[in-house]
Amino acid sequence: MSPKRIVLRFGTDSSVKPIVYRLVKDYDLVVNIVKADVNPQKEGTMVLEVSGERNEEGLNYLRSLGISVQDLNQGIVRNEEKCVMCGACTGICPTGALYMERPSMEVHFDGDQCIVCLLCTKVCPMRAMEVRL
Template sequence: MKKRVTLTFPQDTVQMPVTYRLAKDFNIAANIIRAQVAPNQVGKLVVELQGDIDAIEIALEWMKGKGILVSLASKEIVINEDICVDCGLCTGVCPTGALSLDPQTFRLKFTRQKCVVCEQCLPACPVQAIATNF
């Protein structure tokens, strides 16, 4: 079973080795999709958890008990083609290649299957044609 979650760490729990504990204590593989973590600051981690569904649920409860805010990451990227100017700035920050420019037409091409919803493309878009949808 796979489950994508967003973890928000309070300042006092940023130093906790969460992915290590997930693997060692709960036998869960954690694929980090996006991380914004710094000492003495609130941290965010988008992670895909893979393992037994019961173990994942127990691990999520353990994290909540440690003060970590857990929310399901059910967002997806949406591109407003009426606003998009096909500048390609978003393609430079897309880590998976989900966003690319068609070499024939020079129009933006979005491959949804490759997208991990890291949201790095949102601030890169100068005309705000990219958004997230729940």
């Protein structure tokens, strides 16, 4: 079974709970934390890859805690016609999905590494990085 990619959004009440531990122990799920971000107010987001026979039960557990669970079904694409290879996106990409190839100085995009954080869409001056739904 291939892993399901999900985005969790949680508040202060959920950030102190061992939610990943419970998914593994209680629901026998395999969990890979792709990205996690918790702000000083203890609110945050987490991108997970989850696989196992009891996926839906585990996700329902998270929802019962008030955690927003969304499928990561959107993606980022680079519009080749708009891109001017400035490289602004490469410095902000947390996973290295966007990188500058040397010596050609061409921007390359590895969609498999992308976690759809949307940072590239905000910094691209040409708006070449686009959200695909």
